[in-house]
Amino acid sequence: MVRLLRLLPVLLLCACTSLRGRADDLARKGQFVEAAAIYDDLVRQKPWEKELVVARDDLRWKALEQLLGNARRYRLEGRDEDAEVDLLGFLNKRSEWNSQLNGALESSLLEEMGGTHQHLRVLIGDPARKGLALTAEQSLVRKRPLLAHKEMVVIQREMENAVLQSGKDACQRLRTVSSEDTPHWKELVFRYCAHWHEYAPQPPAAPELFGPASFEGDISGLNEAQVNRLREHLTHAFESSPWFAPGATARPDFTLAGRFSTERDSQSVELTAPYTEKVPYTDHEDRTETIEEPYTEVEEYTDDKGEKKKRTVTKTRKYTRTFTVEVTKYRDVARTFEYHALRLSVAHRVSLSSSGVLDARRGPLTAVLQDAFSESGYEHDVSFSDANVYPQHVAFTPPHAWLEQRLAALGAVFSKRLMEHWRESYCSTPALTLEDAARCARAGAELPTPAYRVLSEVLGDDAARVPQLYASE
Known part of the structure; x- marks a missing residue:
């Protein structure tokens, strides 16, 4: 633990260096927003390093200049939608960073807001004046994220008032x-x-419409609570359909049918698990050794009086010899471990349907759903670590959540069929x-x-x- 604590500053330094390199690379490519986001992370990690704060603030400024500059360029090219995408990006980042603008950016922002105002008067105002309130509203909804910024409040109110007044006038006419x-x-x-x-x-209510529907019938395998949940899904689908009106007097009757079943199985099986065994074997290796052998030799020397004399000295000579020895080595041999286990499996199957007559001129409307879900696993108490074999016990997923999803799914199928049935009829x-x-x-x-x-x-x-x-x- 002490060693890890000592390493943490080094690891943080490496991480910061790597992140900063990525950010600087993005900045060189002109991706200032992305680079500033990385510097945000760096500053959160080291808020005391003023150099990081300065670099981040510089990138934020460049990002704002880039976003607003792109918006102005797109606007001059007549690409109003693209201009407003970057204007929205500019306003989002300015708000997120709480940035104060200089005179140049403030002036550009005012010009861009003026261009947006003119564009929205065409996009939203023109349809509104023509009585196309729903068309104008659709564009207004699309522009709401942009108009939600405080700088756009005057434009927002003008557009909303234009759309609302258009809708009121159209209502009077209709x-x-x-x-x-x-x-x-x-x-x-x-x-x-x-x-x-x-x-x-x-x-x-028109004569084709119905009040609340009833859903009756037997579904084998479902308890009362589950049948009631199915009725809730189908009732919600029907009361959200074009066939329903709260004030209608006719009551349609739908029949429910189906079955939910669970099958379990257990089989004794033989399993194999691969592993590797190190098997010893004898090999021969050549080895070399150095031998030092003493020998004598007569040599001349000069004594202290300057007279030459002879003496016998012992010296050593070296030579190498090669010899062979037996060694024990190990080779990896693939093995399989065989063991017995129980293969347990469970399979859930559901079949659901709802049917009823809504249009007497046509056959009954029927919604059907069939599905199945199965799981299996092995259970045993065998241990053999070399093959990574350890005791296993199976715990199957309870079917309740899956069954609830199937009940909701039949509601979705029923909803779709109701809409299709209406379109086919009318x-x-x-x-x-x-x-x-x-x-x-x-x-x-x-x-x-x-x-x-x-x-x-x-x-x-x-x-x-x-x-x-x-x-x-």
Whole structure:
């Protein structure tokens, strides 16, 4: 632990150096926002290092200059949408970093806000003036992240007021486009006006609509609580569908059928696990040794008196010899370890369906879901560490969560079938009246071309967005 504590400063230094290198490389490539983000991390790690703070602040400034500069350039090129993407980036970063702008950036920002104002007057204001409130609102919603910044509050209020007033004016106009015996058109007008907080009378439920549905039947394998959960999913799907109206008197009856089962199996099996064994064997190696051998030799020398004399001295000579020895070595040999275990398995299967008649002219609507889920594992008490074999005991996942997902899935299938059934019943007529087109729009999905054409005669391009008045309910 002491050693690790001593290493921590070194490790942190290496990490910081590596991060800083990445950040500097990004900055050289002109990716100042990304580089500043890395320096943010570095400053969090070492807030006392002024050099890091200065470098980070410099990168932030360059990032703001780059974002606003790009926005101005795109604006001059007529690429208003691209300009507003970078303007949003600039405002987001300025707010996040709490940056104070100099005179040059303040001036550029004001110019860019002016360009945005002009663009939004065309994008949002023009459709609003033409009575296309839903079209204008769609663009307004898309621009809300930009308009949410405090610098844009004046533009935001102008656009919101223009859209709201357009919706109110359109509501006044649509209230006059009605006739007797057109409950679906009157429902469309009611929803349109309510969307803009305006009043329009709500008509009684059309004869094609139903009140709360009942779901009865037996599903083998489900307990009462699970059947009730299934009814809740199906009820929610039905009451979110175009077939439902709270004030309708007719009550559709749907039958439930299906089965949930669990099968378990246990088999004795023989398993093998590979491992490596080191096996000894005898080998021969050549070795070399150096031998020192003494010998005598007569040599002359001069004594202290200068006389030459002879003496016998012992010297040593060296030579090497090679010899062979036996050695024990080990080789890796692949082995398999065999052992017995129980293979346990469990399989869950579910089959669910709901069926009922909603349109007497057609056959019953049926939603079906079939699915299965299985798990298996081995159980034994064998241990053999060389092959990484240790006792195993199987713990299977309880099926409740999976079954709950399947019940919800049938609700989703039912919801889709309800919408399709409505479209098949009321959106397939080639020639449509205004009432027929409004009834088709109730599906909350994209309008077929004939229905769009009829509604666009009254609503213009807003006709394409009418289904959202139902889908949002």
